[in-house]
Amino acid sequence: xxxxxxxxxxxxxxxxxxxxxxxxxxxxxxxxxxxxxxxxxxxxxxxxxxxxxxxxxxxxxxxxxxxxxxxxxxxxxxxxxxxxxxxxxxxxxxxxxxxxxxxxxxxxxxxxxxxxxxxxxxxxxxxxxxxxxxxxxxxxxxxxxxxxxxxxxxxxxxxxxxxxxxxxxxxxxxxxxxxxxxxxxxxxxxxxxxxxxxxxxxxxxxxxxxxxxxxxxxxxxxxxxxxxxxxxxxxxxxxxxxxxxxxxxxxxxxxxxxxxxxxxxxxxxxxxxxxxxxxxxxxxxxxxxxxxxxxxxxxxxxxxxxxxxxxxxxxxxxxxxxxxxxxxxxxxxxxxxxxxxxxxxxxxxxxxxxxxxxxxxxxxxxxxxxxxxxxxxxxxxxxxxxxxxxxxxxxxxxxxx
Amino acid sequence: xxxxxxxxxxxxxxxxxxxxxxxxxxxxxxxxxxxxxxxxxxxxxxxxxxxxxxxxxxxxxxxxxxxxxxxxxxxxxxxxxxxxxxxxxxxxxxxxxxxxxxxxxxxxxxxxxxxxxxxxxxxxxxxxxxxxxxxxxxxxxxxxxxxxxxxxxxxxxxxxxxxxxxxxxxxxxxxxxxxxxxxxxxxxxxxxxxxxxxxxxxxxxxxxxxxxxxxxxxxxxxxxxxxxxxxxxxxxxxxxxxxxxxxxxxxxxxxxxxxxxxxxxxxxxxxxxxxxxxxxxxxxxxxxxxxxxxxxxxxxxxxxxxxxxxxxxxxxxxxxxxxxxxxxxxxxxxxxxxxxxxxxxxxxxxxxxxxxxxxxxxxxxxxxxxxxxxxxxxxxxxxxxxxxxxxxxxxxxxxxxxxxxxxxxxxxxxxxxxxxxxxxxxxx
Numbered sequence: 013x014x015x016x017x018x019x020x021x022x023x024x025x026x027x028x029x030x031x032x033x034x035x036x037x038x039x040x041x042x043x044x045x046x047x048x049x050x051x052x053x054x055x056x057x058x059x060x061x062x063x064x065x066x067x068x069x070x071x072x073x074x075x076x077x078x079x080x081x082x083x084x085x086x087x088x089x090x091x092x093x094x095x096x097x098x099x100x101x102x103x104x105x106x107x108x109x110x111x112x113x114x115x116x117x118x119x120x121x122x123x124x125x126x127x128x129x130x131x132x133x134x135x136x137x138x139x140x141x142x143x144x145x146x147x148x149x150x151x152x153x154x155x156x157x158x159x160x161x162x163x164x165x166x167x168x169x170x171x172x173x174x175x176x177x178x179x180x181x182x183x184x185x186x187x188x189x190x191x192x193x194x195x196x197x198x199x200x201x202x203x204x205x206x207x208x209x210x211x212x213x214x215x216x217x218x219x220x221x222x223x224x225x226x227x228x229x230x231x232x233x234x235x236x237x238x239x240x241x242x243x244x245x246x247x248x249x250x251x252x253x254x255x256x257x258x259x260x261x262x263x264x265x266x267x268x269x270x271x272x273x274x275x276x277x278x279x280x281x282x283x284x285x286x287x288x289x290x291x292x293x294x295x296x297x298x299x300x301x302x303x304x305x306x307x308x309x310x311x312x313x314x315x316x317x318x319x320x321x322x323x324x325x326x327x328x329x330x331x332x333x334x335x336x337x338x339x340x341x342x343x344x345x346x347x348x349x350x351x352x353x354x355x356x357x358x359x360x361x362x363x364x365x366x367x368x369x370x371x372x373x374x375x376x377x378x379x380x381x382x383x384x385x386x387x388x389x390x391x392x393x394x395x396x397x398x399x400x401x402x403x404x405x406x407x408x409x410x411x412x413x
Numbered sequence: 414x415x416x417x418x419x420x421x422x423x424x425x426x427x428x429x430x431x432x433x434x435x436x437x438x439x440x441x442x443x444x445x446x447x448x449x450x451x452x453x454x455x456x457x458x459x460x461x462x463x464x465x466x467x468x469x470x471x472x473x474x475x476x477x478x479x480x481x482x483x484x485x486x487x488x489x490x491x492x493x494x495x496x497x498x499x500x501x502x503x504x505x506x507x508x509x510x511x512x513x514x515x516x517x518x519x520x521x522x523x524x525x526x527x528x529x530x531x532x533x534x535x536x537x538x539x540x541x542x543x544x545x546x547x548x549x550x551x552x553x554x555x556x557x558x559x560x561x562x563x564x565x566x567x568x569x570x571x572x573x574x575x576x577x578x579x580x581x582x583x584x585x586x587x588x589x590x591x592x593x594x595x596x597x598x599x600x601x602x603x604x605x606x607x608x609x610x611x612x613x614x615x616x617x618x619x620x621x622x623x624x625x626x627x628x629x630x631x632x633x634x635x636x637x638x639x640x641x642x643x644x645x646x647x648x649x650x651x652x653x654x655x656x657x658x659x660x661x662x663x664x665x666x667x668x669x670x671x672x673x674x675x676x677x678x679x680x681x682x683x684x685x686x687x688x689x690x691x692x693x694x695x696x697x698x699x700x701x702x703x704x705x706x707x708x709x710x711x712x713x714x715x716x717x718x719x720x721x722x723x724x725x726x727x728x729x730x731x732x733x734x735x736x737x738x739x740x741x742x743x744x745x746x747x748x749x750x751x752x753x754x755x756x757x758x759x760x761x762x763x764x765x766x767x768x769x770x771x772x773x774x775x776x777x778x779x780x781x782x783x784x785x786x787x788x789x790x791x792x793x794x795x796x797x798x799x800x801x802x803x804x805x806x807x808x809x810x811x812x813x814x815x816x817x818x819x820x821x822x823x824x825x826x827x828x829x830x831x832x833x834x835x836x837x838x839x840x841x
Binding site for chain 1: 557561566567569572576577582590704705706707734735737739744746747749753754755756757758759760761762766769770804805807809811815816819823826827831834835836839840
């Protein structure tokens with residue numbers, strides 16, 4: 013399950029070193045006014061970044077000078093010169109300079125040994141468990157979809173995921189997130205035709221049809237209704253350049269957070285983390301891409317005035333085997349490290365100390381239930397009761413200031 | 414021909430291919446349903462047109478194909494195929510034995526080879542296909558098996574072979590995965606001669622020949638030995654039967670259909686026999702089963718182009734990608750997503766834009782066999798619709814009433830676009 017190039021679009025157009033993008037509007041000058049319409053932007057925003065394939069926690073944030081680790085993964089392990097010294101015995105991958113800035117500012121929290129209550133090593137199963145927050149595979153909905161269902165319908169696009177299809181995380185019973193490639197690519201291609209009004213009215217009639225609950229017909233009708241409600245507001249946000257380039261998906265997330273569409277949740281997918289072979293070079297590249305997303309998003313969020321209202325949560329379905337395989341890579345492993353960043357975050361290391369001497373069949377043991385991380389986000393940041401959403405009460409982690 | 418016969422034929426051609434064209438329904442108007450099923454399952458002229466993917470418009474074979482060329486070739490094959498069920502099974506199996514473009518080894522040429530194997534077995538034997546897949550370069554390299562070595566196994570292919578390709582999740586242990594990975598060692602890439610493409614070979618000196626215990630059986634399993642072991646498992650035929658039934662009938666058809674299909678697979682592992690069981694079943698033929706499944710982007714775009722006689726495959730590939738299905742580039746080893754994750758507002762928008770674009774091309778430059786003008790019945794027939802739901806009729810009437818002052822070309826394009834946006838056309 014490796015596809016290292018398919019999601020590069022997330023990054024397309026970000027210039028290395030660009031820290032404060034210039035937002036240039038080259039089309040539709042009325043749009044700025046429309047964006048600043050009377051509806052206020054949502055109060056708090058959560059951007060989830062899902063690293064698909066199983067990110068290696070030990071090559072992201074790892075103990076420094078750990079000879080035991082180097083012995084287990086001689087070609088893969090980061091040496092001290094590959095790390096930025098976090099000053100607490102740990103080092104951060106040197107390809108994560110922007111994350112390191114958050115760490116130094118006390119705005120990055122790393123929770124170690126996080127996993128699902130029932131362990132597994134399949135991408136499908138573990139991604140589903142992380143997205144549904146249900147180790148027993150009973151929920152057909154995602155944790156953020158259930159958040160949308162449980163809270164008032166207070167926006168036009170309350171949650172937006174960037175990519176080819178809607179991630180399970182944002183699938184709810186009543187409310188789903190919106191899936192889009194980018195704001196620029198989300199628009200009807202017939203807006204200049206003579207019969208456009210009659211076409212839209214006809215689709216409106218199709219969308220007004222009743223359909224049996226749970227049927228494919230209902231699914232289609234709902235999608236058409238939502239399309240008609242979001243198409244115009246999104247069209248008004250098109251045609252913006254960041255530093256002279258087309259905005260990335262990370263920029264788009266900041267744009268939506270700052271818009272009048274009431275966007276609370278953003279969701280980005282980064283692919284290619286399944287590094288069974290040649291991990292060293294490939295993982296370095298993946299870390300650089302992640303760093304670009306972090307830098308790009310927060311730079312745009314700062315420019316658009318939503319930095320302090322935004323938290324980023326970086327997750328992955330599992331970690332990797334602590335010892336390397338013969339292909340210079342690592343196989344699917346156990347617990348992963350979750351990272352949260354933002355002004356509201358109380359920086360530090362959370363969860364048990366990483367210890368490669370205490371392995372669970374070659375893997376980092378799961379000691380923190382991922383539902384504790386989600387419960388923390390739901391209660392401390394999104395200000396809602398996590399218990400009905402997660403199906404039970406879980407201890408929260410003091411990640412917030 | 415009764416309306417019910419025509420409606421059942423339309424259902425069959427939607428599910429077993431890329432839509433029901435007027436010509437398809439007319440051809441079987443005075444024949445039994447079983448004649449249509451048999452012609453689909455065992456086409457008289459079974460054209461194994463895998464080479465079409467490698468052929469330029471001029472007819473010259475492409476020696477160094479680009480991914481875009483083979484994407485267009487595949488879509489063209491879906492649109493033009495004279496064996497729609499073989500074509501449909503090729504798509505289904507490509508979403509089962511998933512490989513995706515991944516430089517340098519899973520390139521367009523490797524994907525064409527992978528695709529050709531699937532196409533060859535599309536109405537044949539799952540067992541032969543499974544054996545062929547583990548020797549295939551694209552399949553092996555996509556899941557890193559060319560790097561799987563005796564001393565330190567790489568589990569990627571072994572795990573997916575069990576979970577996604579042959580057994581289904583929850584039917585094996587982590588130890589089985591590790592042991593299967595050992596059994597699959599021995600493959601490597603070699604360059605046959607300078608300047609030639611790398612090929613996948615089995616080198617027994619790289620294979621772990623020792624005993625392995627998999628699913629409770631201890632033996633010196635080889636790669637093909639482990640495939641045979643999986644094929645002998647009842648869980649395997651149940652897993653494949655359920656997947657076929659979910660695809661062709663629906664996720665939860667009830668009754669014993671999946672069990673009957675599994676019994677068919679237990680006899681000979683043949684897809685044609687399993688598909689006969691499905692298409693003759695009550696669950697498949699029931700009126701409640703009709704237009705109950707969302708079309709995939711491929712079914713929608715290829716079906717629309719097939720109905721309108723369009724050949725603009727470059728545009729077709731692009732609209733399919735916008736709707737969430739990029740040929741030869743599924744997002745992960747699980748394949749393209751299904752259900753509402755593939756039918757959200759963005760996907761519906763891409764479908765609408767595809768319909769709008771092809772309808773406009775068609776209205777100004779009609780293809781030979783497609784209808785023209787504003788009469789509804791010929792357009793329903795062209796799009797394989799034997800009836801319309803009331804909201805669709807209302808939407809079409811409202812559209813025509815509101816556009817009385819527009820030109821016929823504008824209104825024809827609009828009419829096709831609205832019809833193609835209806836649930837009647839979007840559902841299979």
